[in-house]
Amino acid sequence: MDTSPPPAATRQQNSRARRAASASAVGSLVEWYDFGLYGAAATLIFKDYFFGTDDAFVGLMAAFATFAVGYFARPFGGMVFGHLGDRIGRKPVMVATLALMGLSTMLIGVLPGYETAGWFAPFLLVVLRLLQGLGAGAEYAGAVVLSSESAPARQRGFYASWSGAGVWIGSALGLTVFQLMLELTGDSFYTWGWRLPFLLSVALLAVSLYIRRRVEETEAFVRTKETRQEESVPLVRLMRTEKRRLATALGSNVILSGYSYIPQVWILSYLTENVGVAAGLALGINATVLLSGALFMPFFGSLGDRVGRRRLFLYGTGFGVIWPVPMFWLIDSHHTALIIVGIVVCFVGAVAVCYAAQAAFLTEMFPPAIRYSGIAFARETSGALLAGTTPLVATGLLHAADHWWPIALCMVVYALIALVSVYYSRHFRSDALQADGDSFVREEAWTSDSPPRTPGHATDRAGKEAVRP
Numbered sequence: 001m002d003t004s005p006p007p008a009a010t011r012q013q014n015s016r017a018r019r020a021a022s023a024s025a026v027g028s029l030v031e032w033y034d035f036g037l038y039g040a041a042a043t044l045i046f047k048d049y050f051f052g053t054d055d056a057f058v059g060l061m062a063a064f065a066t067f068a069v070g071y072f073a074r075p076f077g078g079m080v081f082g083h084l085g086d087r088i089g090r091k092p093v094m095v096a097t098l099a100l101m102g103l104s105t106m107l108i109g110v111l112p113g114y115e116t117a118g119w120f121a122p123f124l125l126v127v128l129r130l131l132q133g134l135g136a137g138a139e140y141a142g143a144v145v146l147s148s149e150s151a152p153a154r155q156r157g158f159y160a161s162w163s164g165a166g167v168w169i170g171s172a173l174g175l176t177v178f179q180l181m182l183e184l185t186g187d188s189f190y191t192w193g194w195r196l197p198f199l200l201s202v203a204l205l206a207v208s209l210y211i212r213r214r215v216e217e218t219e220a221f222v223r224t225k226e227t228r229q230e231e232s233v234p235l236v237r238l239m240r241t242e243k244r245r246l247a248t249a250l251g252s253n254v255i256l257s258g259y260s261y262i263p264q265v266w267i268l269s270y271l272t273e274n275v276g277v278a279a280g281l282a283l284g285i286n287a288t289v290l291l292s293g294a295l296f297m298p299f300f301g302s303l304g305d306r307v308g309r310r311r312l313f314l315y316g317t318g319f320g321v322i323w324p325v326p327m328f329w330l331i332d333s334h335h336t337a338l339i340i341v342g343i344v345v346c347f348v349g350a351v352a353v354c355y356a357a358q359a360a361f362l363t364e365m366f367p368p369a370i371r372y373s374g375i376a377f378a379r380e381t382s383g384a385l386l387a388g389t390t391p392l393v394a395t396g397l398l399h400a401a402d403h404w405w406p407i408a409l410c411m412v413v414y415a416l417i418a419l420v421s422v423y424y425s426r427h428f429r430s431d432a433l434q435a436d437g438d439s440f441v442r443e444e445a446w447t448s449d450s451p452p453r454t455p456g457h458a459t460d461r462a463g464k465e466a467v468r469p
Helices: 007-049 056-087 090-108 120-136 139-150 153-190 195-213 219-226 234-241 243-252 254-259 261-275 279-307 309-322 324-331 336-363 368-387 390-401 405-427 437-441
Strands: 457-459 465-467
Touching: 007 056, 007 090, 007 120, 007 139, 007 153, 007 195, 007 261, 007 279, 056 090, 056 120, 056 139, 056 234, 056 261, 056 368, 056 390, 090 120, 090 139, 090 195, 120 139, 139 153, 139 336, 139 368, 153 195, 153 279, 153 336, 234 243, 234 368, 243 254, 243 336, 243 368, 243 405, 254 261, 254 309, 254 336, 254 368, 254 405, 261 279, 261 324, 261 336, 261 390, 261 405, 279 309, 279 336, 309 336, 309 405, 324 336, 324 405, 336 368, 336 405, 390 405
Parallel strands: none
Antiparallel strands: 457 465
């Protein structure tokens, strides 16, 4: 008997999936437009404007320290907003986090500099950076949960990958606007022109809030509420009964929270300070890299639907182990085309593959009642430890060794940690089950530290998944 949904129901589900994925992608775009702006401004403006030092190294370290502050705040935002997302719903929390993020960015654009306000200027910058971090702490987690839970089971990877594409389009847009303002305002850019990209974030925020408010709540959350399976404090359950699952998710994110910030953020300072690339060209290279990753995201998301998210994730981490040294060789050639090839291949072959696989991979790692909290905590805790500090650490390592080899070694270690974690995830999830929509929304399909079960699924004593023929 044909049990497939009628065409009208299928069209309605696909329409709901597209709306949710679009809202998630646009929200991620706004979030990372803000972060992309901050990364570029920290490298080119904030080191001088807010810290009142003539020492370029000290100024850059101080600017990257404020960059790290936002990431230290993200786990707290993830815990608070992740808890609310599991308790009151995905949609209202995502509206709140987007508003907090966008307004904080706008206010950075009106801050006084060190010459005007002294040390009160960097203090205000840190406060707004903390607010940015709190809002961003649950933004991406909410985006992938909303898009994954709204998507058809066999296209979950494709629709969830839109959020990752939005991340890099937003970062590239931030860099492009920053570069455009640099060209239009000339020398005035370093006094007031840099403020304009931050102020323009208000327009993006208004459009994103309009789109996001039209999204429906997800079926998985509604079902959890109706069956009274929600957790009073989801994080407590995570810490009490899902420690190994949580640790696996944390480790899998190391390649995205640490590794990716070398080609995504820190490389801009290396190109301008050590390779001798002009600031405008370096921004253009960085935007090209980010857009290349974004263009491949839906393809890799769809590929994960076909070959398996876990398998695709393993491929990406494996490539991440072998590419850092060739990337730096190509960068040190001082040829623009080879520099672009080296960074783009790293970003697409390792980071984009892992990012596309991770979106649906993580949503399938946690049951609905603790899904938002689990993803937010896993991503933002590793982000606080690595993402904000990686540009800072890389700057210090380069200064100490006067060579890039320690940075390449760090990238290899990050990729290896992620590879081992994704390999270990076989104890909690199976690619063979990723197309099973029922187990994805049923809380009872999960047991503590074991994979979701379906009638045709069995596990051996080690917890390894097997599917009966």
